[in-house]
Amino acid sequence: MTAKKSSEAARQYIDLYRHNSELIDRACDAPALNRRRKDALSVFESTPFPCKGDEGYEKTSVEEIFAPDYGINVARKNIPVDAARSFKCDVPNLSTLAAFVVNDAFVPSQGLAERLPQGVTFMSLAEGARRFPELVEEYYGRLATDSSAMVALNTLLLQDGVLIHIAKGTKVEKPLQLVNIFSAPVPLLAFRRLLVVVEEGAAVKLLVCDHTQDSGKAYCASQVAEIFVRRGARFEMCSIEESSALTSRMAQTYVSQEEGSVTNVNTTTLTCGTSRNEWRVSLNGSHCESRLTGMAIGSDEMHIDNDTSVNHNAPHCHSDQTFKYVLDGKSRGAFEGRILVTPEAPFTEAYQSTRNILASPDARMHCKPQLEIYNDEVKCSHGATTGQLDHEKIFYMRSRGIPEAEARTMLMQAFMIDIIESVSIPGLSDRLRHLVERRFDGTLGSCASCNSNC
Amino acid sequence: MKTSLLDVRNLHASIDGKEILKGVNLQINEGEVHAIMGPNGSGKSTLSGVLAGNPAYTVTEGSARLHGVELLDLPPETRSHEGLFLSFQYPVEIPGVSMVNFMRAAVNAKRKFLGEEPMKASEFLKLMRQKREIVELDANLASRSVNEGFSGGEKKRNEIFQMAVLEPRLAILDETDSGLDIDALRIVAGGVNKLKNERNATIVITHYQRLLDYIKPDFVHILYKGRIVRTGGPELALELEEKGYDWIKEEIDGTGKED
Ligand SMILES: Nc1ncnc2c1ncn2[C@@H]1O[C@H](COP(=O)(O)OP(=O)(O)OP(=O)(O)O)[C@@H](O)[C@H]1O
Ligand SMILES: [Mg+2]
Numbered sequence: 037m038t039a040k041k042s043s044e045a046a047r048q049y050i051d052l053y054r055h056n057s058e059l060i061d062r063a064c065d066a067p068a069l070n071r072r073r074k075d076a077l078s079v080f081e082s083t084p085f086p087c088k089g090d091e092g093y094e095k096t097s098v099e100e101i102f103a104p105d106y107g108i109n110v111a112r113k114n115i116p117v118d119a120a121r122s123f124k125c126d127v128p129n130l131s132t133l134a135a136f137v138v139n140d141a142f143v144p145s146q147g148l149a150e151r152l153p154q155g156v157t158f159m160s161l162a163e164g165a166r167r168f169p170e171l172v173e174e175y176y177g178r179l180a181t182d183s184s185a186m187v188a189l190n191t192l193l194l195q196d197g198v199l200i201h202i203a204k205g206t207k208v209e210k211p212l213q214l215v216n217i218f219s220a221p222v223p224l225l226a227f228r229r230l231l232v233v234v235e236e237g238a239a240v241k242l243l244v245c246d247h248t249q250d251s252g253k254a255y256c257a258s259q260v261a262e263i264f265v266r267r268g269a270r271f272e273m274c275s276i277e278e279s280s281a282l283t284s285r286m287a288q289t290y291v292s293q294e295e296g297s298v299t300n301v302n303t304t305t306l307t308c309g310t311s312r313n314e315w316r317v318s319l320n321g322s323h324c325e326s327r328l329t330g331m332a333i334g335s336d337e338m339h340i341d342n343d344t345s346v347n348h349n350a351p352h353c354h355s356d357q358t359f360k361y362v363l364d365g366k367s368r369g370a371f372e373g374r375i376l377v378t379p380e381a382p383f384t385e386a387y388q389s390t391r392n393i394l395a396s397p398d399a400r401m402h403c404k405p406q407l408e409i410y411n412d413e414v415k416c417s418h419g420a421t422t423g424q425l426d427h428e429k430i431f432y433m434r435s436r437g438i439p440e441a442e443a444r445t446m447l448m449q450a451f452m453i454d455i456i457e458s459v460s461i462p463g464l465s466d467r468l469r470h471l472v473e474r475r476f477d478g479t480l481g482s483c484a485s486c487n488s489n490c
Numbered sequence: 491m492k493t494s495l496l497d498v499r500n501l502h503a504s505i506d507g508k509e510i511l512k513g514v515n516l517q518i519n520e521g522e523v524h525a526i527m528g529p530n531g532s533g534k535s536t537l538s539g540v541l542a543g544n545p546a547y548t549v550t551e552g553s554a555r556l557h558g559v560e561l562l563d564l565p566p567e568t569r570s571h572e573g574l575f576l577s578f579q580y581p582v583e584i585p586g587v588s589m590v591n592f593m594r595a596a597v598n599a600k601r602k603f604l605g606e607e608p609m610k611a612s613e614f615l616k617l618m619r620q621k622r623e624i625v626e627l628d629a630n631l632a633s634r635s636v637n638e639g640f641s642g643g644e645k646k647r648n649e650i651f652q653m654a655v656l657e658p659r660l661a662i663l664d665e666t667d668s669g670l671d672i673d674a675l676r677i678v679a680g681g682v683n684k685l686k687n688e689r690n691a692t693i694v695i696t697h698y699q700r701l702l703d704y705i706k707p708d709f710v711h712i713l714y715k716g717r718i719v720r721t722g723g724p725e726l727a728l729e730l731e732e733k734g735y736d737w738i739k740e741e742i743d744g745t746g747k748e749d
Contacts, residue, residue: 427546432582435542436596436652437570437603446595450586450635 043084045103046185050081053192056110063112064195066165068172076191083185095370095402096312096341098186101284106225106256112195115141119219119249130463132213132243133158135198139218140226142196155206155238161197161229171201175233179262179290182316186286190227190260197229202238202269211241211461216257218283219249230261232271234297239270241461251280259287265297267321274302274459276471277311278480281336284310295321295350302459304468305332305340306475315344319353319381330359331455333448333475334367334399345374346388348381355385360455361392362448362476363399370402375409375416382413392422393451395444445476492519494557495691496660501552503540510536512716513552518660521688525702525727526695528713529735534695535579537713538662542576543569556660570596571603573659577649577666579695584636589648592636593618593655600656621654625681642669650681657685662693667701679704699731714742 053060053073061070088097109115120136120143134145135158142160152158157168165172180187202208216228234240248255257279265271277285285308291299305311317326332340346355361369375386392401403420425447433443452472459465474480496518503511510533518524528534540547541554543566554561561569584592597617598608609617622632625647637645646666653661663682667675682692682705694705702710702724710726711718714735719742720726730738 428582429584431544431546431566432578432584433592433595434566435544435570435576435578436592436656437567437599438592438595439567439599440565442595442599446587446591447584450584453586 043099045085045099046080048105049102049189049193050077052108052110053077059110060193060195063110064162066162066172068165068169068176069162069194072177072191076188079183080185080188080192083183083188085185092343092372094372094404095368096310096339098286098312101256101286101310101312102189102225104223104254104256106223106254107220108193108225109139109220112141115139116219117141117143119217120145120215123215123217123247130211130243130461130467132211134213134215136215136217137198137228139220139224140194140196140228142198153206153208153210155203156208156212156240157199157201158212159199161199161231162195164199164201164231168201171233172199172231175262175264176231177262179264179292180260180288184288186258187260187288190229190258194227194229197231200230200232200240200242202234202240204235205237206235207239208241211243211464213243213245216244216246216259217249218247218253218255218257218279220253220255221250223254225256225258228257228259230259230263232261232263234263234265234269234271236267237269238266241272242274243461243464244273244275246275246277246279246285248280248283251282254282255280255284257283257285257287259285261287261289263289263291265291265293265299267294268296269294270298272300272460274304274461274464274468276304276306276468277308278306279308279311281307281309281338283308286312288314289316291315291317291326293317293319293321293324293326296323297321298325300327300458300460301329302455303330303342304455305334306471306480307333308338308340310339312341313343315342317344317346317355318349319347319355320349322350322352324350324353326353326355327458328355328357329455329458330371331452331472332359332361332363332369333472334361334363334369335365336367337365338367340367341370343370343372345376346386347376347378348384348386349378351381352383353381353385355387357388358455358458359390360452361390361401362395362451363392363401364395366396366398368400368402371420372404372406373418374406375418377409377411377414377416379410382411384411384414384416386414386416388418390420391451393448394422394424395448442477445473448476449473492521494518495520495522497553497555498541499553501537501540501554502550503536503547504550505536505547509550510547510716511540514713514716514718516711516718518691518693520691522708523686523692523694523705525707525710526693526713527697527710527727527730529739532713533716534713535664536716538576538664538693538695541569541662542566542574567599568603570656570658571600573690575653575656575658575661577646577653577661577663579664579668581637581640581645581649583638583640585638587636589632589634589636590618593652596652597655617655621651624654624684625650626677627651643671643674646670647674647678650678654681654685659690660693661685661690662695664695665697666694667696667698675701676704699727702727712738714738
C-alpha cells in the first residue's frame with residue numbers, strides 16, 4: 037500500500053474504489069477511461085484534499101466538500117431519465133442542441149443524434165471512448181494533469197461523461213446545451229466529466245446549466261472539464277449554476293488554446309450551496325484571445341469561490357478576466373486570480389479585474405489577484421475593489437418613488453450589466469438579464485424551469 | 491380661503507453632527523411659487539434634502555407637513571408618492587439603469603401606492619413621449635442610462651422631465667437654472683409653468699433673478715445660516731440682485747442673533 041492518507045474523507049473513496057473496482061470498470065465499459073484509474077488512485081492516495089487556508093484555498097475547504105457520506109451510484113442502477121424528460125429549458129427563443137446529465141448519466145434530448153449537424157459529436161463519453169478510442173485516448177486526461185486530488189478522484193470513480201468533438205472547419209450554428217441535473221431520493225455524489233475538442237478552424241458555442249431537482253437532499257458534484265481549442269478555432273461557453281443550498285460543487289475547467297484560437301467563457305452562479313470553481317487557461321500558441329468573465333450572486337449562506345489562472349506561454353496573446361460578485365445575507369465570496377506570463381510570451385496583453393458589492397453587513401468577500409511576469413514586453417493590469425451600493429444613487433431613486441428594495445435590486449442588476457452583455461451566445465444575454473433580475477427580486481426558483489411538479 | 495400645502499415648523503437638522511438647519515419655518519399654499527435665495531452654504535440644499543428624506547441628514551426637531559401628512563415620519567419613496575418632488579442641484583448618474591426602466595419603476599410604484607394597476611406598456615411609452623415634449627428632451631437621452639454622460643444642462647432638463655411625468659403637488663427646484671444655456675432656461679422654465687396649476691406649488695431655489703423673470707414667485711425667502719431671515723415679495727429678489735447679501739449678513743450677524 038502506498039502513502040497512507042490521514043483524512044477520513046479521502047479514505048472512504050479509496051475503500052469504495054478498492055471494493056468495487058471491477059464493478060466500476062464493468063459498468064463503465066470503456067477501456068480508455070478505465071485504464072486511467074490506476075494512476076489516478078496513486079495520485080489520490082498521495083495527495084490530500086486541500087483544506088481551508090491552504091495555498092489557493094484560503095476560504096474553501098475541499099476536504100469538507102467531500103467529507104459527507106454521500107451515496108455513489110456505483111452499479112449505475114435506476115437512473116432517473118424522466119428527470120431529463122420533464123426538464124423544460126428556461127431559455128426561450130434559444131433553440132439549442134440539448135443533452136442532459138442526470139446525476140452522472142448522459143441522456144440526449146429526443147432525436148439529438150439525428151439533429152446534430154455534420155462534423156459534430158455530442159454524446160456519452162463512455163460511448164465515445166468505445167466508438168472513437170484513439171480520439172479519447174489522445175485527449176482524455178491530458179489537460180487535467182496537475183496533481184489535484186479532486187481531478188484524481190474524478191478520474192478514479194467516474195463512470196461516464198460527455199464528449200463533444202467539432203470536426204476541422206465545422207462552424208456550428210446552433211449552440212449546444214448541456215443540462216446537469218441532480219435527481220435522487222438520497223444524498224448523492226456525482227462524478228461528471230466533460231471532454232471538448234474543437235478542431236482546427238472550427239467554432240462552437242456551449243451553454244451549460246446546473247440544476248437541482250430536489251432541494252431537500254444533499255448533493256455533491258465533482259466536475260472536471262477538459263477543453264482543447266485547436267488552431268484558429270473558436271469556443272464560447274456560458275455556464276450557469278442554479279443549484280440548491282444543500283448542493284456542493286467542485287468544478288475544474290481546463291482550457292488549452294492553440295495558435296490564433298479565441299475563447300469566451302462565462303461562469304454565472306445564481307444560486308448554490310458551496311461552489312468552488314477553478315479555471316485554468318493555457319495559451320500555448322501565439323495570437324490567442326481569451327476572455328473569462330464571471331458573475332456571482334450570493335445570499336443567505338451561499339459560498340462562492342472562483343479561482344482562475346491564465347497562463348501565457350506564447351507571444352502576442354490577449355487575455356481578459358472580469359469577475360463581479362454581489363453578496364447579500366451571510367454569503368461568502370472568494371476570487372483568486374492569477375496571470376502568469378512566461379519568458380516565452382513577449383507582447384502579452386493580460387488584464388484582470390474584480391469588482392464586488394457587499395449588499396449586507398454580514399457578507400464577506402476575499403480577493404487575491406496575483407501577477408507573475410517573467411517577461412518585459414507585456415501589458416498587464418489587475419484591479420480589485422469591494423464596496424457597497426451607492427447611497428446617493430439609492431436616495432435619488434427613492435426620491436422618485438422607487439421603494440428601497442427595488443432600487444437596490446435595480447442597482448445590483450445594473451452592476452452586472454457588462455458581464456451579462458459579454459455573453460455572446462445569441463439570445464442568451466437577454467435571458468441572463470432576466471434570470472439575474474429574478475434572482476435579485478427573489479422570484480427565481482428552479483421550479484419555474486421544470487415540469488416535474490415535485 | 492387658501493389651502494395650506496406645506497407647513498414647516500421649527501425644523502432643525504444636522505449632518506455628521508453639525509447643525510445646518512436651525513429652526514426653519516415655511517408656509518406654502520396651493521397655487522403659490524416661493525423662491526428661496528441665500529448665500530452659498532446657507533442650507534438651501536440641506537432644506538430640500540431634509541424635506542425629500544435624504545437619510546444623510548438627521549432631523550433633531552420640528553415638523554414638516556405636506557397637505558397635513560407629516561413628511562418626517564415617512565421614507566423618501568412615500569414622500570414622493572404623497573406628491574413631493576425634488577429636482578436635484580446635482581442629479582445622480584446611474585450607469586446600467588435605463589431611463590425607461592427607471593421611470594417605469596417610479597410611475598408604477600406610485601400607482602401601486604394609489605392602489606392602481608401597473609401602466610400598460612403602450613400607455614407608458616405614450617406618457618414618456620408626451621412629457622418629453624414639454625421640456626424638449628431628446629429621445630436619445632431618454633433611451634440612455636439615467637443621467638450617464640448627460641451634460642450639466644441635459645441633466646437639469648431631465649429633472650424637469652421626471653417632474654412632468656410624476657406630476658407632484660410640491661416641486662422643489664434646487665438650482666435648476668445652473669448649467670442651462672439661455673434657450674434651455676426658457677424651455678425648462680416654460681415647462682415648469684406649464685405644469686403649474688391651482689392645486690400644486692413650487693419652491694425655486696436660485697441665486698439669480700434671471701430664472702425668476704420666467705418663473706414668477708409670489709414670495710421670496712432669504713435663508714441664511716440655517717434660518718429664514720427675511721421674507722418678501724418679488725421685489726426682494728431684485729434688491730438682492732442689486733445689493734448682494736452683505737446688508738443681510740450685517741443685519742443678522744450684527745444684531746447678535748447668531749447662536
Ligand atoms: N457631510 C457634511 N459635514 C459637515 N458639513 C456639511 C456636510 N455636508 C454639507 N455640509 C455643510 O452644510 C452647509 C449647508 O450646505 P448646503 O449644501 O445646504 O448649502 P446651500 O445653501 O445649498 O449652498 P449652495 O448655494 O452652494 O448650493 C455647508 O456649510 C456645507 O459645507
Ligand atoms: Mg445648494
